[in-house]
Amino acid sequence: MIKVTNLTKKFAENAVLKGIDFEVSLGEIVVIIGPSGTGKSTLLRCLNYLETPTSGCIEIGGIKVDSRSATRTQINKLRKQSSFVFQNYSLFANKTALQNVAEGLITVWKMPKPQALQLAKDKLIQVGLRDKLDQYPSQLSGGQQQRVGIARAMVAKGEVILFDEPTSALDPEWVDEVLAVMKTLAKQQQTMIVVTHEMQFAREVADRVIFMEGGYIVEQGTPQQIFENPQHKRTQAFVKRALKY
Amino acid sequence: MQTSLDIQYIFELFPYLLKYLSVTMGMAIWGFVLALIFSVTIAIIRVFKITVLAQLCALFISFFRGTPLLVQLFLLYYGLPRFFPIFEGLDAFTAAVIGLSLHFSAYMAESIRAAIMGVDKSQMEACLSIGMTRSQAMRRIILPQASRVATPSLMNYFIDMIKSTSLAFTLGVTEIMAVSQMEAASSFKFFESFLAVAFIYWAVVVFFTRIQYLLERYLNRAY
Numbered sequence: 001m002i003k004v005t006n007l008t009k010k011f012a013e014n015a016v017l018k019g020i021d022f023e024v025s026l027g028e029i030v031v032i033i034g035p036s037g038t039g040k041s042t043l044l045r046c047l048n049y050l051e052t053p054t055s056g057c058i059e060i061g062g063i064k065v066d067s068r069s070a071t072r073t074q075i076n077k078l079r080k081q082s083s084f085v086f087q088n089y090s091l092f093a094n095k096t097a098l099q100n101v102a103e104g105l106i107t108v109w110k111m112p113k114p115q116a117l118q119l120a121k122d123k124l125i126q127v128g129l130r131d132k133l134d135q136y137p138s139q140l141s142g143g144q145q146q147r148v149g150i151a152r153a154m155v156a157k158g159e160v161i162l163f164d165e166p167t168s169a170l171d172p173e174w175v176d177e178v179l180a181v182m183k184t185l186a187k188q189q190q191t192m193i194v195v196t197h198e199m200q201f202a203r204e205v206a207d208r209v210i211f212m213e214g215g216y217i218v219e220q221g222t223p224q225q226i227f228e229n230p231q232h233k234r235t236q237a238f239v240k241r242a243l244k245y
Numbered sequence: 246m247q248t249s250l251d252i253q254y255i256f257e258l259f260p261y262l263l264k265y266l267s268v269t270m271g272m273a274i275w276g277f278v279l280a281l282i283f284s285v286t287i288a289i290i291r292v293f294k295i296t297v298l299a300q301l302c303a304l305f306i307s308f309f310r311g312t313p314l315l316v317q318l319f320l321l322y323y324g325l326p327r328f329f330p331i332f333e334g335l336d337a338f339t340a341a342v343i344g345l346s347l348h349f350s351a352y353m354a355e356s357i358r359a360a361i362m363g364v365d366k367s368q369m370e371a372c373l374s375i376g377m378t379r380s381q382a383m384r385r386i387i388l389p390q391a392s393r394v395a396t397p398s399l400m401n402y403f404i405d406m407i408k409s410t411s412l413a414f415t416l417g418v419t420e421i422m423a424v425s426q427m428e429a430a431s432s433f434k435f436f437e438s439f440l441a442v443a444f445i446y447w448a449v450v451v452f453f454t455r456i457q458y459l460l461e462r463y464l465n466r467a468y
Contacts, residue, residue, distance in 0.1 A: 050370050076378060084374035090367040094389045104375035107385055156375045 001025055002047070002160060002191075007056030009042055016042045018215035020056070024160070027189040031202040033226075034212035035238060040195040041087075043212070044162045047193070048084050049075050061159035080108065083156035087165040089145040091137040097124060097148045098133040104156050123151040127181050143174025150181050154190075161185070163194040199242050203227055211235045251437050258428060258441040266445065268420040272341050272410040277403050279346035284353035289383065291354070292361050302354070309351035315412050318344040322416045341413035345406055353402050360395035361387060393464045400457040404450050411446075421445055 002024040009017040016039045024030050032040050045051040053067040060081040065074045091100050101120035105111040127147040137145050153161045167175045179201050186205045209226040211219045219232045230236045287302045322340040326332040364387050372382030414423035421442055429438035
């Protein structure tokens with residue numbers, strides 16, 4: 001379970017998150033939508049402590065960290081509870097696809113190398129990269145790189161996978177293959193929080209949609225509620241515009 | 246007064262000088278290995294901005310870049326033993342190795358730091374996101390990538406260090422420069438002697454330039 005309490009984040013004087021509260025239960029798929037620059041990515045990065053929150057409490061998988069009293073050990077424990085899929089893939093440039101996926105298993109979870117490589121191979125086959133195991137990231141297309149990124153996040157043994165606009169940097173032709181992998185994951189009851197502009201994906205896959213604007217959660221509900229019957233004026237305007245495309 | 250160049254003398258000198266090349270290369274290799282250890286440590290301290298240590302490293306770099314190598318060697322070999330008896334047993338070879346490594350580590354640390362800073366910060370984030378610690382990330386991902394960027398300039402420093410070992414003759418180390426100096430003094434064939442030693446340095450540097458090329462080609466494969 002994930003529980004976020006009164007989370008705020010300021011960059012210098014610029015408040016990006018102004019008090020976020022929400023919970024996600026095990027197996028739930030939450031999609032966060034909203035205009036650019038409203039703190040969606042910052043929220044996701046805070047959950048993984050890639051940004052340090054200014055204040056607030058984050059609890060994932062029984063590890064609770066209050067930003068005011070967070071120690072390095074606590075942060076490290078919390079990080080292990082989630083894994084991250086980056087907009088720009090961020091694969092390890094000096095490692096092959098297989099090594100990218102196995103790296104965390106070997107270094108973080110101390111799994112014996114042959115076992116780690118076997119598991120990594122299985123995951124890469126699952127995301128359809130059977131013949132790309134020994135390629136370096138620079139030799140892969142954007143869509144392939146992102147699928148490696150998802151495989152890397154899948155083996156991380158965290159409770160939740162955080163997706164930060166996983167398809168925004170992709171050429172249109174690669175978007176579907178990445179979304180297909182994410183849909184498969186969703187079917188396996190993998191807990192996911194996804195920041196995306198793919199409204200179709202949100203509608204089809206999400207259990208719950210959160211609409212964020214200006215550093216606040218403005219409205220949340222089932223895809224049906226948010227897309228067909230939004231209550232808040234801001235949500236109505238955004239959804240109307242977003243669904244035009 | 247002899248005016249013609251005694252080429253035969255130069256060729257006779259080569260095998261004799263080459264016997265001492267191991268001393269020159271010994272200083273350069275030991276010096277470089279130590280300098281690598283120092284400079285990587287300094288670079289990491291500076292990248293992570295570790296308090297106190299980072300300031301000390303900045304001072305270290307400032308001093309060793311701000312004073313001539315010869316002065317540093319003299320300070321180390323002739324100066325320190327007076328105040329620190331522990332240095333009294335220091336032989337000239339070791340003193341030269343230490344002096345060279347300190348001097349070059351100041352420069353190399355800055356190259357390595359630049360190379361580390363040059364690795365995209367998304368690489369560190371990716372490491373942290375899967376639960377790696379900062380030092381694991383450094384070892385497994387950041388330093389291997391930085392080493393590729395740093396290699397050309399580090400090889401340049403190594404080549405520079407080979408030539409700088411010639412200063413060790415002022416401490417009394419019998420390396421190729423010292424031998425050619427002694428030969429020149431006894432035969433009065435200064436030009437021939439120094440020409441011979443110059444050719445040896447040149448040949449060694451050409452050799453390592455070739456190694457550098459091969460090393461870079463190896464590091465630049467695939468990714």
